Amino acid sequence: MKTLLEERLKALGLENTAHQLDGFVESASSNNISYFEFLNQVIEAEWTYKESQLLAKRVSQAKFPYVKNLADFDFSLQPSISEQRVKEILTCRYIGNGENCILLGPPGVGKTHLAIGFGVEALTKGYSVRFITADDFMAQCKISDSRNTLHYLIKRLSKPDVLIIDEIGYFPFDELAANTFFQIVSKRYEKGSMILTSNKSYIEWGHVFGDDILATAILDRLLHHSVTFNIKGESYRMKEKKKAGIFPANHLTT
Ligand code: ADP
Ligand code: MG
Numbered sequence: 001m002k003t004l005l006e007e008r009l010k011a012l013g014l015e016n017t018a019h020q021l022d023g024f025v026e027s028a029s030s031n032n033i034s035y036f037e038f039l040n041q042v043i044e045a046e047w048t049y050k051e052s053q054l055l056a057k058r059v060s061q062a063k064f065p066y067v068k069n070l071a072d073f074d075f076s077l078q079p080s081i082s083e084q085r086v087k088e089i090l091t092c093r094y095i096g097n098g099e100n101c102i103l104l105g106p107p108g109v110g111k112t113h114l115a116i117g118f119g120v121e122a123l124t125k126g127y128s129v130r131f132i133t134a135d136d137f138m139a140q141c142k143i144s145d146s147r148n149t150l151h152y153l154i155k156r157l158s159k160p161d162v163l164i165i166d167e168i169g170y171f172p173f174d175e176l177a178a179n180t181f182f183q184i185v186s187k188r189y190e191k192g193s194m195i196l197t198s199n200k201s202y203i204e205w206g207h208v209f210g211d212d213i214l215a216t217a218i219l220d221r222l223l224h225h226s227v228t229f230n231i232k233g234e235s236y237r238m239k240e241k242k243k244a245g246i247f248p249a250n251h252l253t254t
Contacts, residue, residue: 002021005021006018006021009021014046015049016045016046016049016050017042017045017046020045024038024041024042024045027041028041055123055124058123058128058129059120059123062119062123062129062130062131063130063131063132064116064119064120064131065112065116065131065133066116067116067120068112068113068116068117068120069117069120070086070090070114070117070118070121072113073110073113073114073117077236077239078109078110078231078233078236079233080105080230080231080232080233081110081114081229081231085227085229086114086229088227089101089118089121089227090118090121092121092122092125092127094193094227095122095127095161095162095193097225098188098189098190098191098192098193098225099193099225099226099227100193100194100195100196100222100223100225100226100227101118101193101194101195101196101226101227101228101229102195102196102197102198102222102223102226102227102228102229103115103195103196103197103198103228103229103231104197104198104199104200104201104202104228104229104230104231105199105229105230105231105232105233106199106231106232106233106234106235107199107235108234108235108236108237108238109231109232109233109234109235109236110231110236111166111197111198111199111231112166112167112197114229115131115164115166115195115197116131116164118162118164118195119131119162119164119195122161122162127160127161127162128159128160128161128162129160129161129162129163129164130156130157130159130160130162130163130164131164131166132157132163132164132165132166133165133166133167134165134166134167134168134169134170134171134173135167135170135171137157137165137177137180137181138171138173138174138177140153141153141176141177141180142176142177145176150180153180154180154183154184154187157184158184158187158188158192159192160192161192161193162192162193162194162195163184163188163192163193163194163195164194164195164196164197165181165194165195165196165197166196166197167197167198167199168196168197168198168200168208169198169199169200169204169205169208170199172207172208172209172210173208173209173210174210175210175211178209178210178211178214179214181209181218182209182214182217182218185218185221185222186221189221189224190224190225194222196222202219202223205218205219
């Protein structure tokens with residue numbers, strides 16, 4: 001009977017229940033719980049399992065380079081970041097308001113970590129998220145342009161509730177990427193949120209986009225409803241190395 005039950009549970013898509021059947025039954029009999037409570041526990045566990053499976057799938061669809069949580073972020077090491085403002089971002093109200101979040105700062109200060117953490121939180125709250133690096137964005141623009149499918153790329157990147165573009169400024173955008181970026185920013189304006197990270201201050205964005213007027217038009221839309229985190233300080237990686245004694249403490253300090 002048990003094998004048939006397990007098979008049927010699996011056929012119904014209740015894998016977690018099928019796998020944990022013995023445990024559920026044993027725990028119910030040793031804790032002497034009511035039939036109602038038993039059924040509730042089984043369904044609750046299956047529900048939680050399904051939710052975590054679904055979240056894992058959505059996290060993978062967001063295409064993060066790796067998954068980081070805000071719980072792993074040590075705010076005491078980064079006094080230039082207001083934990084209060086980070087908490088406000090974690091409420092995801094900015095998404096409902098179509099606001100942007102921009103993380104600026106030198107390499108290694110946690111911009112990508114925070115951007116991924118914000119993205120994961122948005123996914124947990126049911127929003128759709130897509131992560132792409134500026135470099136990959138540029139490459140996708142080129143491919144789409146050569147296939148005459150640029151409008152699909154613009155549509156695809158205009159759709160998610162949150163679009164994260166990481167590492168703006170490491171390489172300047174070519175003309176095609178700069179124009180495409182402008183179109184996406186315009187399409188998303190007041191409708192969808194963007195999380196951007198950059199090692200360049202806004203003043204330098206003219207150089208990043210190869211055109212001061214275009215950069216001004218982009219910043220005008222981006223910054224109208226936005227939160228900027230200006231992160232200062234030295235690279236976390238360097239701090240770790242110094243702690244491990246790989247570099248003398250006064251070396252490589254910015
Ligand atoms: P950035 O994008 O600013 O160059 P990253 O987010 O890639 O920096 O951070 C570099 C590494 O250091 C990552 O592994 C990240 O998780 C870690 N890191 C940076 N800042 C912190 C912090 N305050 N607490 C914990 N880990 C951190
Ligand atoms: Mg980064």
